[in-house]
Amino acid sequence: MGYDLSGRVVAITGASSGIGAATALLCAKSGAAVALGARRSDRIDALAKQIEDEGGAAAAITVDVASEDQARGFVEGAHHKLGRIDALVNNAGVMLLGPVEGADTAQWRQMIDVNVLGLLYCTHAALPLMREQGGGHIVNVSSVAGRRASLGAAVYNFTKFGVTGFSEGLRQEALHSNVRVTIIEPGFVETELLSHNEGNPFVMQAGEKIKGEIGEVLKAEDIADAIVHSLAAPSHVSINEVLVRPTRQRT
Numbered sequence: 398m399g400y401d402l403s404g405r406v407v408a409i410t411g412a413s414s415g416i417g418a419a420t421a422l423l424c425a426k427s428g429a430a431v432a433l434g435a436r437r438s439d440r441i442d443a444l445a446k447q448i449e450d451e452g453g454a455a456a457a458i459t460v461d462v463a464s465e466d467q468a469r470g471f472v473e474g475a476h477h478k479l480g481r482i483d484a485l486v487n488n489a490g491v492m493l494l495g496p497v498e499g500a501d502t503a504q505w506r507q508m509i510d511v512n513v514l515g516l517l518y519c520t521h522a523a524l525p526l527m528r529e530q531g532g533g534h535i536v537n538v539s540s541v542a543g544r545r546a547s548l549g550a551a552v553y554n555f556t557k558f559g560v561t562g563f564s565e566g567l568r569q570e571a572l573h574s575n576v577r578v579t580i581i582e583p584g585f586v587e588t589e590l591l592s593h594n595e596g597n598p599f600v601m602q603a604g605e606k607i608k609g610e611i612g613e614v615l616k617a618e619d620i621a622d623a624i625v626h627s628l629a630a631p632s633h634v635s636i637n638e639v640l641v642r643p644t645r646q647r648t
Contacts, residue, residue: 402629406430406475410486412444417433419621420625431448431456432471432479458470463510483533485519485536489515490540508556527574528574534577536580537581538583539564539580540557579627579636581639583620584641585643615642
């Protein structure tokens with residue numbers, strides 16, 4: 398199915414790989430100009446060039462969303478470079494798993510800084526810009542871990558349950574500014590997310606075991622399609638929550 402995002406500007410965090418990069422490519426293919434935000438400048442520069450070479454419009458803006466100033470700079474920079482901001486896809490995320498007891502608490506702060514505060518900072522910067530232009534769309538990429546807690550993921554669950562609660566509260570507030578809010582909750586996706594735990598062999602082995610039990614897991618493009626489907630819905634339709642699991646994922 399083809400989508401039409403002609404004339405829109407979509408800003409995407411975590412755009413250097415995985416779901417973010419796939420979403421940027423599909424948005425551009427659907428006619429949107431895209432602002433690409435990530436820490437890895439070389440990756441988003443290359444992605445912007447690819448989009449431009451294919452006839453699209455893109456702006457690469459290096460950002461660490463854990464910094465409030467950088468997060469605001471990304472959103473305002475996207476607005477300045479591309480003229481407006483119709484949608485913000487809060488996709489940047491970190492998944493560091495393991496037990497609570499004995500954990501490296503620096504990893505907790507990293508997840509909270511990126512998964513929660515980074516999303517809040519970007520949203521805070523985008524809302525007034527969207528209100529002033531007459532509307533917009535906030536898409537928050539959460540996880541099935543924001544609906545179901547599991548052993549070894551307690552703090553990751555904490556951040557993603559927070560995103561779910563925030564998204565519903567924001568939806569009720571932002572509708573008065575004609576801003577739609579969507580939360581996307583992927584199951585097991587083949588991305589770099591699990592590799593954040595490469596220093597923890599137990600977690601990596603558990604992840605590979607789950608992947609083996611599922612068989613065919615989701616691709617980043619599957620989640621990009623869910624995001625762009627939500628963005629492309631008619632203006633009177635707000636798709637608030639999308640949970641996407643691999644067919645054979647049990648939990």
